[in-house]
Amino acid sequence: MSVETVTKTAPRNVVDHLDASAYHGNPYPVEEPMREPLVLGNPSLHDVTAKIAGIIEGKTNLKYWIAVLICASVAGAGFGAIGETVVTGIGVWGSNNTIGWAWDITNFVFWIGIGHAGTLISAILYLFRQKWRTAINRSAEAMTIFAVLCAGIFPVIHTGRPWLAYWLTPYPNQMQMWVNFRSPLVWDVFAVSTYLTVSALFWFMGLVPDFATVRNFVKGKITKSLYTFFSLGWTGSMRNWHHYEIAYMILAGLSTPLVISVHTIVSMDFATSVLPGWHTTIFPPYFVAGAIFSGFAMVMTLLVIAREILGLKEFITLKHLENMNKIILATGMMVGYAYSMEFFIAWYSGNEYERTVFINRAFGEYWWAYWSMVSCNVLSPQVYWFKKARRSIPLMFVISIFVNIGMWFERFTIISTSLHHDFLPSSWSYYTPTMVEVKIFVGTIGLFLTLFLLFSKYLPVIAISEIKGVMPGSQPTHHGDEHH
Amino acid sequence: MSDKKTVAVLGNFTDPNKIMEAAAQVHQSGYTDFDIYTPYPVHGLDKAMGIKRTILPYISFGGGLFGLSNAIFLIWWTGSVDYKLNIGGKPLFAFQFSIPVMFELTVLLTGLATFFGLWFLCGLPKWHSDLQDDEGFQRAVDDTFVLSIFSSDKRFSLETTERFMNEIGADNVRRIEA
Incomplete structure (x- = not known):
């Protein structure tokens, strides 16, 4: 038989789905027929390759490049504003002596939070054997990396002299000084840089087998050599897969506490200070839940568009979106709990300053920010109690946008309301951002979208090898142990 | 032929x-x-x-151990030997405040060891x-x-x-x- 005939008979439905022995000792039991399938339309393995590698091989249309151009211009304007800040000094911002942490730190926490969904999907859901993650983990991990890159900009320019930002790292120097490891800001440097590095390694490792698949699919000479280079010469050897799977497990196991540690440490920037409204023990879990919440909202916003434009509806199905909406509902309730518990503790502590800050937070000058946060984050996801709402594409798009806005307001509320009325009433102040700050923030959104657009065209947007491994009939019905 | x-x-x-x-x-x-x-x-x-069974977990563990011991040494030596700085009377070295950086460096080095160990064990990159x-x-x-x-x-x-x-x-x- 020729290769052609062999490969056309792809292993679809070769497995008897009702075979009870299928469940014996198999870490990935065969999908029960009762469940909604993870991949619609029952494609063959080659169909999956053709679909996803086809996006890379296909021609880009004018609309795509217009979208890239718009996003890149917005990013460019942002970098222009960063240039203005660096050349003139951070006096061009609206932050002042009282409110020293303003938009820059709000945006830093906002972007770091966005990243958390990617790691949650790629690592935590992997450890929990949630097979539906395979359709969305690649794009969510990409968002993690892009979001952390955007986040990293802010603390660097916040230093005022970004060309000296390397002072944040411990290195032997002529000043004979070392960083202060007792400071949570130094912890942050380690947490964020570790997070970026490990996420990037995990992402690249996941991409290698797919680069190999794309390498053998594309025709163009330059494209082929590029994918060949980045595939590292991956052959699909089972001896390599054996190491690979263990490495995947280790990195997933590492990323799980890592992602929790990152936002925990970010929250400690606040919680270890003695400022009322910041100095609370609820901050670490509250921040982590909020980060996952906001991250899922961003993944939702982009995937709803991407599955439409790239034609990935049979891979990113309504089931996937519904599952993500359930997580949004759950984490939304967690942040809602944190909001109310903060108030309860402010009252229960009997601490006058704590109470004042919280009453001021909800009914003071920044009342609008507080109530935007509550309505976007706590009220809007409540519709997800209804299955119809969880499966409605227009509704989930709108709510994901609401959650993105609400989570930005959460960070703004925490930072501004605690700072603007400090212990000394004579220094009370109000903060309004300047155009430069607005441009920098909108610029990072442009940067994020530009990177995502490039990713969606030039890299496999869905983990090809992983999705093949969870398709019905792709795994043997009995385990290798039986042969020993 | x-x-x-x-x-x-x-x-x-x-x-x-x-x-x-x-x-x-x-x-x-x-x-x-x-x-x-x-x-x-x-x-x-x-x-x-x-x-x-792959020996990769041992490589990862070695990386983690290297990261952890280096973190402890770095924090202890810089803070309480080379550059003693009294901040609010806080101790020059304590495990409590060292935990975040110890954890991050352990994870970082474990991750790097796993990543490079994987390609080493697979014999990659090999483009032929x-x-x-x-x-x-x-x-x-x-x-x-x-x-x-x-x-x-x-x-x-x-x-x-x-x-x-x-x-x-x-x-x-x-x-x-x-």
Whole structure:
């Protein structure tokens, strides 16, 4: 038989789905027929390759490049504003002596939070054997990396002299000084840089087998050599897969506490200070839940568009979106709990300053920010109690946008309301951002979208090898142990 | 053709159950220098092939230990030996405040060790394979399972190995020369 005939008979439905022995000792039991399938339309393995590698091989249309151009211009304007800040000094911002942490730190926490969904999907859901993650983990991990890159900009320019930002790292120097490891800001440097590095390694490792698949699919000479280079010469050897799977497990196991540690440490920037409204023990879990919440909202916003434009509806199905909406509902309730518990503790502590800050937070000058946060984050996801709402594409798009806005307001509320009325009433102040700050923030959104657009065209947007491994009939019905 | 030598005998499979059985048979027949190329990890296939458990976790653990000990040393030596700075009367060194950085450096070095250890154990990057021109082999990253028995195996003999491959159900059994 020729290769052609062999490969056309792809292993679809070769497995008897009702075979009870299928469940014996198999870490990935065969999908029960009762469940909604993870991949619609029952494609063959080659169909999956053709679909996803086809996006890379296909021609880009004018609309795509217009979208890239718009996003890149917005990013460019942002970098222009960063240039203005660096050349003139951070006096061009609206932050002042009282409110020293303003938009820059709000945006830093906002972007770091966005990243958390990617790691949650790629690592935590992997450890929990949630097979539906395979359709969305690649794009969510990409968002993690892009979001952390955007986040990293802010603390660097916040230093005022970004060309000296390397002072944040411990290195032997002529000043004979070392960083202060007792400071949570130094912890942050380690947490964020570790997070970026490990996420990037995990992402690249996941991409290698797919680069190999794309390498053998594309025709163009330059494209082929590029994918060949980045595939590292991956052959699909089972001896390599054996190491690979263990490495995947280790990195997933590492990323799980890592992602929790990152936002925990970010929250400690606040919680270890003695400022009322910041100095609370609820901050670490509250921040982590909020980060996952906001991250899922961003993944939702982009995937709803991407599955439409790239034609990935049979891979990113309504089931996937519904599952993500359930997580949004759950984490939304967690942040809602944190909001109310903060108030309860402010009252229960009997601490006058704590109470004042919280009453001021909800009914003071920044009342609008507080109530935007509550309505976007706590009220809007409540519709997800209804299955119809969880499966409605227009509704989930709108709510994901609401959650993105609400989570930005959460960070703004925490930072501004605690700072603007400090212990000394004579220094009370109000903060309004300047155009430069607005441009920098909108610029990072442009940067994020530009990177995502490039990713969606030039890299496999869905983990090809992983999705093949969870398709019905792709795994043997009995385990290798039986042969020993 | 004259200076070329057969390096391997290849055969295709498409059914994950068949490749599992075939792997076990190849392993039980005493072949050691063989491999199966698959588009995704087939669960249990590594065991059926008799692959020994990877030493990667030890490499990762070593990386983690290196990261952790370096973190402790860095924080302790910089803070309480080389540059003693009294801040609010806080201790110059304590495990409590060191935990975040200790944790992060442990994770960072474990991650790096795992990543580079993986490619080291896989022998990658390696941009050349003797099998790379075979069309079936190229489809191993797409939709075909390819069993390859290498001529370097001491049990390898062209006719017997080819017959054996056909017996265990391989399609399109062919020789690769390089």
